[in-house]
Amino acid sequence: xxxxxxxxxNPYTLQFSYIPPxxxxxxxxxxxxxxxxxxxxPAFRCHFLTGxxxxxxxxxxxxxxxxxxxxxxxxTVDIENPEGNIIELLARGLYRKPHIRNMFVEAKLDxxxxxLGVSVEKAKLIASNExxxxxxxxxxxxxxxxxxxxxxxxxxxxxxxxxxxHALSSYARAKYDIFVLMTGLKSNIKALKNxxxxxxxYRAKEHELEPLSLVSIMSSYVKVFDIDRKKAETMAKxxxxxxxxxxxxxYLYWNALCENQFDDINSLxxxxxxxxxxxEFVYDKIxxxxxxxxxxxxxxxxxxxxxxxxxxxxKLSMDESNYSVYRKRLIDKGVLxxxxxxxxxxxxxxxxxxxxxx
Numbered sequence: 001x002x003x004x005x006x007x008x009x010n011p012y013t014l015q016f017s018y019i020p021p022x023x024x025x026x027x028x029x030x031x032x033x034x035x036x037x038x039x040x041x042p043a044f045r046c047h048f049l050t051g052x053x054x055x056x057x058x059x060x061x062x063x064x065x066x067x068x069x070x071x072x073x074x075x076t077v078d079i080e081n082p083e084g085n086i087i088e089l090l091a092r093g094l095y096r097k098p099h100i101r102n103m104f105v106e107a108k109l110d111x112x113x114x115x116l117g118v119s120v121e122k123a124k125l126i127a128s129n130e131x132x133x134x135x136x137x138x139x140x141x142x143x144x145x146x147x148x149x150x151x152x153x154x155x156x157x158x159x160x161x162x163x164x165x166h167a168l169s170s171y172a173r174a175k176y177d178i179f180v181l182m183t184g185l186k187s188n189i190k191a192l193k194n195x196x197x198x199x200x201x202y203r204a205k206e207h208e209l210e211p212l213s214l215v216s217i218m219s220s221y222v223k224v225f226d227i228d229r230k231k232a233e234t235m236a237k238x239x240x241x242x243x244x245x246x247x248x249x250x251y252l253y254w255n256a257l258c259e260n261q262f263d264d265i266n267s268l269x270x271x272x273x274x275x276x277x278x279x280e281f282v283y284d285k286i287x288x289x290x291x292x293x294x295x296x297x298x299x300x301x302x303x304x305x306x307x308x309x310x311x312x313x314x315k316l317s318m319d320e321s322n323y324s325v326y327r328k329r330l331i332d333k334g335v336l337x338x339x340x341x342x343x344x345x346x347x348x349x350x351x352x353x354x355x356x357x358x
Contacts (some may be wrong), residue, residue, distance in 0.1 A: 052334025
């Protein structure tokens with residue numbers, strides 16, 4: 001008897017910011033970041049994860065945070081609102097951890113200015129604002145040989161991030177063991193790093209996420225669906241290594257098998273659902289963030305059979321200088337792949353079909 005598929009057992013998910021059961025780890029990048037953070041003298045105190053929406057930035061950040069939180073010398077705090085008062089949110093996040101709070105109580109630190117705990121009788125130190133609170137917390141953590149990783153998802157250039165960056169510079173000078181891991185779109189990360197007054201973030205290491213290995217995607221499909229290598233390879237190629245597409249195709253294929261209990265991917269009618277979900281969950285947002293000129297260029301590229309730079313420039317009546325600027329922008333936004341000299345192609349699966357429908 002063959003495998004019985006049930007929807008509630010689907011190992012693929014459409015949830016964002018969640019490490020799914022079928023997860024392909026970027027082991028090399030994960031190890032690089034963790035090994036750097038754990039050095040006696042790390043090369044970088046801040047790392048940025050960047051890439052197009054749906055490429056797996058948040059999941060990778062969550063994986064690194066989870067690994068370090070399992071280490072006895074590490075504490076991790078996630079800032080859920082990067083546009084809020086990050087100093088205050090971080091202090092509250094630390095105070096919510098019982099084993100960490102006990103350190104502050106034993107040190108007789110008075111954080112009543114922030115409404116944390118109660119006024120401490122004969123306190124050794126009394127904080128007068130949230131900056132004092134966090135400074136006293138970090139000093140205490142250092143005395144206990146604790147290192148702190150702060151994670152912030154989908155960061156943008158704003159006053160709160162700027163203030164946090166200035167505070168981080170002072171904490172670095174004080175030799176506090178505080179490190180930051182952020183995710184964000186390439187354009188938002190560039191805006192942060194272009195402000196050279198934000199020294200801490202300006203010197204951060206940026207990592208752009210590459211597509212997942214097609215071999216790893218194929219292996220996942222072979223293992224989960226018990227299908228032959230050729231069929232799994234066909235499925236993997238449909239995803240182009242795009243993290244969300246990997247989860248989506250597996251999710252749809254599993255659910256289709258729940259209804260039909262046969263495994264011919266071409267007979268399950270999931271192709272339209274696949275493109276529809278890509279559009280609804282990701283592509284509509286990416287499209288909305290393109291400028292009118294970028295949309296015109298993308299539409300032209302989608303309409304051309306030969307996607308050579310020469311053909312694109314000719315069709316758009318653009319000179320090399322103009323074309324190069326927009327080509328780089330679209331590559332930075334994760335829409336185009338320009339790795340082959342003189343040609344471009346869409347980096348995202350079925351994105352050409354989506355564009356032609358706009």
